[in-house]
Each structure stands twice: as C-alpha cells, then as structure tokens.
Amino acid sequence: MLPISIDPKMVCIGLIGAGEGLKRREAMLAASGVDPLRVSVENSDAALQSLSILFVAGLEGEAAQRLAGRARSLGVLVNVEDRPELSDFHLPAVTRRGALLLTVSTGGRAPGLARLLREWLDERFGPEWDERLKTLGGARAAWRAEGVAPDEISRRTSDLVEKKGWLA
Numbered sequence: 001m002l003p004i005s006i007d008p009k010m011v012c013i014g015l016i017g018a019g020e021g022l023k024r025r026e027a028m029l030a031a032s033g034v035d036p037l038r039v040s041v042e043n044s045d046a047a048l049q050s051l052s053i054l055f056v057a058g059l060e061g062e063a064a065q066r067l068a069g070r071a072r073s074l075g076v077l078v079n080v081e082d083r084p085e086l087s088d089f090h091l092p093a094v095t096r097r098g099a100l101l102l103t104v105s106t107g108g109r110a111p112g113l114a115r116l117l118r119e120w121l122d123e124r125f126g127p128e129w130d131e132r133l134k135t136l137g138g139a140r141a142a143w144r145a146e147g148v149a150p151d152e153i154s155r156r157t158s159d160l161v162e163k164k165g166w167l168a
Contacts, residue, residue, distance in 0.1 A: 001107050003092075008034040011052035014076075015039065016067065021058025021081050029055070031096060041067070048074050057081040084108050093118035098130030099137075132166055 015025055015036035029036050036055065039047040044067060048054065054071045056064050056078065068078045068086045080086040092103035093114040102125060104117040136157060143153050161167055 001105060003103070003105070005101065006053075008032065012037060012050050014047060014051040014054045015057070016041065016044065016054065017057035017059055017081070019058040025055050025057040025081065028091070031094075044070065048076055051076045053077045053079070055079050055081070056086075095121040095125055097125055097127060098133060100125070100129050100133045132164075136160065 013029070013034050013036045015022070015029065016039040017025060026036075037047060037051065039051075039054070041059075041063065048071050051071070051074075054068075054076050056067055058081070059067065061083075064080050064083060065086055068080050068083075071078050072088070077088045078086065079089055079091065084090060090105070090108055092105040093111075095102040095118055102118075102121050104114045104121070106114045139160060140153055140157065143156060148156070
C-alpha cells in the first residue's frame with residue numbers, strides 16, 4: 001500500500017451511486033473538503049473523461065463493474081465501495097481534528113481492527129488538537145521566516161510538544 005494525501009483542489013474527483021452508499025461517500029468527501037462532480041450512469045462517458053478519481057457507491061455489481069472498467073480505461077483511479085477487487089485504492093479509517101488527519105489501514109485485511117484503532121485515536125486526540133496544530137504551524141512559519149534549518153525546526157517542534165506535554 002502507498003499512503004498518500006491528495007489535495008482536492010488539484011484533481012477532479014467524481015461520485016456516482018445510489019442510496020445509503022452514496023450518502024456515506026458524499027459525507028466522507030464533504031468532510032475532506034471535496035465537492036465532487038456528480039456523475040450519472042446515463043451520461044457517464046463525457047464526465048469520466050474529466051476526472052482523475054471516481055468514487056462508486058451503492059450500485060449493483062454489474063453496473064459498478066462496467067463503470068469501474070470504463071473509468072479505468074480512461075485513466076481514472078476508481079474506488080468502488082465494498083468491492084476491493086474493482087478498486088484501485090481503498091480508504092483508511094480516519095480521525096480528523098481540523099487540519100490534523102490521522103489514518104489507519106490494514107490493507108483491507110482487517111477492517112474491524114482499523115475501526116477499533118480509529119476509535120482509540122478518537123479518544124486520545126480530541127478537539128484540542130486543532131488548536132495545537134495551529135500553534136505548531138504558527139511556530140514553524142516563524143522559524144522558517146527566521147531562516148532556521150529544517151532539522152532545527154524538527155528539533156524545536158519536538159521540544160515544544162514535549163514542553164507542553166501534548167503526547168504525555
């Protein structure tokens with residue numbers, strides 16, 4: 001597995017589906033700051049050509065398989081909900097605290113464990129981490145403006161986190 005984070009402003013992301021699956025994917029994408037291009041089964045070819053990534057959710061097996069194949073043939077990365085054999089990538093379990101994003105993946109081998117670990121992270125990383133990240137981001141920006149070397153910034157970050165007792 002290759003863990004990456006994608007800036008949704010840099011790629012065109014599409015969504016197609018139905019029912020509860022579609023609602024779950026819409027909510028997940030919205031939480032990630034993504035306003036996906038809505039794709040309909042009837043006119044999917046034109047829309048697919050403009051996409052980098054397509055999420056498919058709540059479609060029956062044959063329709064999902066056909067759509068995933070078509071998108072992939074156009075060079076679009078595809079995620080079909082609950083169908084890893086049709087997907088180019090999968091989504092990790094996520095804990096989000098503002099810009100802080102903590103993810104857990106088991107490579108699809110044990111989704112229940114990923115969920116348990118995400119819940120564990122949820123308990124330990126509360127809403128205060130959004131403000132902590134802002135504090136660290138401001139300090140980093142000031143250090144960079146002063147011309148502090150990257151390895152020194154890393155050391156200062158560690159020192160600040162330790163001084164504040166944030167990981168104790």
